Amino acid sequence: MPSRDEILHAAELIRAGRLVAFPTETVYGLGANALDAGAVERIFRAKGRPATSPLIVHVASAAMARQVVRAWPEAADGLAARFWPGPLTLVLPKAPAIPSRVTAGLDTVGVRMPAHPVAQALIEAAGVPVAAPSANRFTQLSPTTAEHVRQGLGAAVDLILDGGPTEVGIESTVLSLAGGTPVLLRPGMIGKPDLEAVIGPIAVAEAAEGAHPSPGMHERHYSPRTPLVVSRKLPVSGNTVYLWHTVELPAKKTVKMPNEANRFAQRLYAVLHELDHEGWDWIVVEPVPDGPEWDGVRDRLRRASAATDGERRRAGDRVI
Ligand code: TXA
Numbered sequence: 001m002p003s004r005d006e007i008l009h010a011a012e013l014i015r016a017g018r019l020v021a022f023p024t025e026t027v028y029g030l031g032a033n034a035l036d037a038g039a040v041e042r043i044f045r046a047k048g049r050p051a052t053s054p055l056i057v058h059v060a061s062a063a064m065a066r067q068v069v070r071a072w073p074e075a076a077d078g079l080a081a082r083f084w085p086g087p088l089t090l091v092l093p094k095a096p097a098i099p100s101r102v103t104a105g106l107d108t109v110g111v112r113m114p115a116h117p118v119a120q121a122l123i124e125a126a127g128v129p130v131a132a133p134s135a136n137r138f139t140q141l142s143p144t145t146a147e148h149v150r151q152g153l154g155a156a157v158d159l160i161l162d163g164g165p166t167e168v169g170i171e172s173t174v175l176s177l178a179g180g181t182p183v184l185l186r187p188g189m190i191g192k193p194d195l196e197a198v199i200g201p202i203a204v205a206e207a208a209e210g211a212h213p214s215p216g217m218h219e220r221h222y223s224p225r226t227p228l229v230v231s232r233k234l235p236v237s238g239n240t241v242y243l244w245h246t247v248e249l250p251a252k253k254t255v256k257m258p259n260e261a262n263r264f265a266q267r268l269y270a271v272l273h274e275l276d277h278e279g280w281d282w283i284v285v286e287p288v289p290d291g292p293e294w295d296g297v298r299d300r301l302r303r304a305s306a307a308t309d310g311e312r313r314r315a316g317d318r319v320i
């Protein structure tokens with residue numbers, strides 16, 4: 001864990017408009033002062049991220065959350081009381097103090113209070129809300145260790161705070177409270193039933209539901225470089241590694257994944273980062289169960305394989 005001095009130094013860098021990568025309970029974030037348009041611009045450049053993709057603003061208190069939004073509905077109160085600090089991002093009407101660069105020109109802003117003590121200490125010491133996407137280059141996997149950040153972004157970051165491997169392992173649940181009915185924009189480890197228990201029925205955005213995956217740039221965001229397929233069958237040719245949790249198949253290499261959603265999510269990106277360095281032709285993943293506790297994991301696997309679908313079509317469907 002970083003020392004108090006290191007955190008104070010990181011906070012000074014944030015205040016000076018520089019970039020600090022830091023651990024959250026979900027994945028590592030690439031942070032900058034959310035009130036400083038120039039600092040936020042550096043995030044987009046370091047990631048190679050298109051300006052059309054809005055950033056999440058991280059806060060250390062409910063008071064700070066209210067500074068970045070224009071409205072704080074009752075539903076936000078209930079959800080924050082139940083799930084903050086934690087892996088839930090709320091999309092709300094944006095306050096004028098947040099530069100439009102942060103929100104990709106949208107009139108709404110994603111806000112989240114992370115549970116990781118290093119993230120909390122950093123934001124508190126900086127005294128400003130911290131805009132932070134996942135600390136990976138655009139189109140690459142989110143980092144769950146400081147080493148992943150080093151490998152992916154290296155010199156583009158002014159400082160990396162190392163808080164060890166992250167606990168949740170996939171990105172936060174994103175829920176919009178900006179319109180009439182709440183809308184789930186990105187599933188995560190706080191599930192739809194958990195949210196509905198607090199605020200009643202919520203709608204699910206088509207992209208979050210996965211009915212008709214469109215393998216665009218956004219889908220690639222969650223992909224390893226190695227083609228990934230979700231299947232109970234192995235490809236007919238090529239070197240394959242098989243990730244299984246119930247039934248093992250005779251692939252060249254197999255990796256036993258946890259048979260429980262929280263632990264599966266915690267391991268997923270770490271395993272994919274590692275396998276991505278090993279030169280496999282295919283990563284095949286056993287389909288995960290249908291239950292709502294698996295929604296976040298299923299969504300990330302679907303996005304990763306949607307990117308592969310495009311490659312498979314171009315390669316003349318060499319698999320399965
Ligand atoms: O767990 C997480 O959320 C991590 C850690 C670092 O907090 N952050 C993260 O950020 O995953 P990023 O930038 O990789 O993903 C942000 C997601 C995107 O799907 C984006 O579209 C959505 O949040 N988002 C942010 N602001 C939004 C807004 N105003 N309206 C709709 N969606 C928004």
Ligand code: MG
Pocket residue numbers: 133134142221
């Ligand atoms: Mg990301």
